[in-house]
Amino acid sequence: MTTVTLTVNGQEVSRDIEDRTLLAQFLRDTLRLTGTHVGCDTTQCGACTVLLNGKPVKSCTVLAVSLDGAKVTTIEGLAANGQLHPMQERFRERHALQCGFCTPGMVMAAVGVVERNNGNVTEELVREQLEGNICRCTGYAGIVEAVMDVAEMYRDGKVSQNVPV
Amino acid sequence: MYPSEFSYKRPKTLAEALSLIASDDGAVFMSGGMTLLPAMKHRLQEPSMLIDLRGIADLHGISVEGGVLTIGAATPHAEVASSDVVKSAIPALAALAGSIADPQVRNMGTIGGSIANNDPSADYPSAALGLGATIVTNARSIPADDFFTGMFSTALEPGEIVVKVAFPIPASAGYAKFRSQASRYAMAGSFVAKTGSGVRVAITGSGNDGVYRWSEAEAALTAALTETALDGITASPDDMMEDMHGDAAYRAALVTRMTRLAVANQGAAHIV
Numbered sequence A: 001m002t003t004v005t006l007t008v009n010g011q012e013v014s015r016d017i018e019d020r021t022l023l024a025q026f027l028r029d030t031l032r033l034t035g036t037h038v039g040c041d042t043t044q045c046g047a048c049t050v051l052l053n054g055k056p057v058k059s060c061t062v063l064a065v066s067l068d069g070a071k072v073t074t075i076e077g078l079a080a081n082g083q084l085h086p087m088q089e090r091f092r093e094r095h096a097l098q099c100g101f102c103t104p105g106m107v108m109a110a111v112g113v114v115e116r117n118n119g120n121v122t123e124e125l126v127r128e129q130l131e132g133n134i135c136r137c138t139g140y141a142g143i144v145e146a147v148m149d150v151a152e153m154y155r156d157g158k159v160s161q162n163v164p165v
Numbered sequence B: 001m002y003p004s005e006f007s008y009k010r011p012k013t014l015a016e017a018l019s020l021i022a023s024d025d026g027a028v029f030m031s032g033g034m035t036l037l038p039a040m041k042h043r044l045q046e047p048s049m050l051i052d053l054r055g056i057a058d059l060h061g062i063s064v065e066g067g068v069l070t071i072g073a074a075t076p077h078a079e080v081a082s083s084d085v086v087k088s089a090i091p092a093l094a095a096l097a098g099s100i101a102d103p104q105v106r107n108m109g110t111i112g113g114s115i116a117n118n119d120p121s122a123d124y125p126s127a128a129l130g131l132g133a134t135i136v137t138n139a140r141s142i143p144a145d146d147f148f149t150g151m152f153s154t155a156l157e158p159g160e161i162v163v164k165v166a167f168p169i170p171a172s173a174g175y176a177k178f179r180s181q182a183s184r185y186a187m188a189g190s191f192v193a194k195t196g197s198g199v200r201v202a203i204t205g206s207g208n209d210g211v212y213r214w215s216e217a218e219a220a221l222t223a224a225l226t227e228t229a230l231d232g233i234t235a236s237p238d239d240m241m242e243d244m245h246g247d248a249a250y251r252a253a254l255v256t257r258m259t260r261l262a263v264a265n266q267g268a269a270h271i272v
């Protein structure tokens, strides 16, 4: 067992965990933040995507014990002051989800796409950079539209804090 | 899926890492964990100790000096892909790094881990071999020509740490790969570089022994770095991998095609 101290969705948490605990399990089982989904558990589907120090990673394949001092943002940490994050809002508007299983990871990865490119994206780039996230329902069309919408808002300065700190 | 139990260590110096690895027969090094952790979750590997190398300062940093680009072993693929230093020194290398896996994996996986693992379908080994890089470890400097010794096998001794990779900056270089539609790993990748000692062509994803140099193409391209120089030259299906994705003849055809594309795309990566 090791004590790990990190910031999750803006709050410092400190827990004694087994060294083998994966970040996805730490979030879901230890912190009871079950918004982060585990789909494949083999680093492929992206359902478990969270932001680690502002960058998307697959939490099923990161050791929680390695994150002392790190900042993690999960889907629960996106909405602020009772308002959905623009990416969540646009996903709703654009019908970018059906069963919703891939959605938390897809939204976190999508936030990463906008951030990494300062909103300067093309449809092709969005599709390419969502390669690590699989959706079995939507056919991706609505998802890509939602990301394009937020990218445009970002360029226009309508999204000031894309990645919460 | 839980990996088996192990103890996690994060040394701050090479000396500390070396004494840890010597202290436990079941200890292994970890960098991004993008190959190791999936293997451990499947219980294909059950180390008793994981030594995370990412806290060691010597394994970080990107710099250019005297015509050589040096990249610290613990540098994630995403950092190489977006580095202005790499983009201006060897643009094809930045583009290759940006074509590995997906953004999430690129934020974790490292160049040192990829090279130490020497997956026969991985991208970096082709750049290291194609550019005639030197792999610098805690103990010595190993030329890429001697480093990659077969599928998943390298010249690293047990307990040896890749510290950095030094790439001589070529006159030009290009990369082309054809990906498996399922895994997105290369089924054939060709890295073509015009170096001080002629053109080098390194092939990944296809050979039974992992990454290799295609000498026939090298000779033709050293005479002239043009697609037409390759007219009439085709890769041999001998020693090509065969699996459910394609047979040896198909892989050989892809190697020929990717090499032509790498010649046509100097300064870039062409991803099919």
Ligand SMILES: Cc1cc2nc3c(=O)[nH]c(=O)nc-3n(C[C@H](O)[C@H](O)[C@H](O)COP(=O)(O)OP(=O)(O)OC[C@H]3O[C@@H](n4cnc5c(N)ncnc54)[C@H](O)[C@@H]3O)c2cc1C
Pocket (backbone or CB within 6 Å): A043, A044, B028, B029, B030, B031, B032, B033, B034, B035, B036, B037, B038, B053, B073, B074, B099, B100, B101, B102, B105, B108, B109, B110, B111, B112, B113, B114, B116, B117, B119, B121, B122, B123, B124, B160, B161, B162, B163, B184, B185, B186
């Ligand atoms: C979904 C997915 C898709 C992928 N697609 C691709 C792809 O298209 N192309 C590609 O090239 N790769 C791909 N990869 C592999 C990825 O690039 C890995 O990051 C990389 O192969 C290993 O790097 P790592 O830092 O994660 O190493 P780790 O998993 O931490 O380690 C791998 C091995 O190297 C050893 N090791 C690590 N660092 C060192 C060091 N400094 N010195 C000595 N030994 C060391 C470890 O002991 C272990 O045996 C993919 C991975 C995933 C999960």
Ligand code: FES
Pocket (backbone or CB within 6 Å): A037, A038, A039, A040, A041, A042, A043, A044, A045, A046, A047, A048, A049, A058, A059, A060, A061
């Ligand atoms: S659950 Fe982590 S990538 Fe699928």
Ligand code: FES
Pocket (backbone or CB within 6 Å): A096, A097, A098, A099, A100, A101, A102, A103, A134, A135, A136, A137, A138
């Ligand atoms: S909405 Fe069902 S998997 Fe994406």
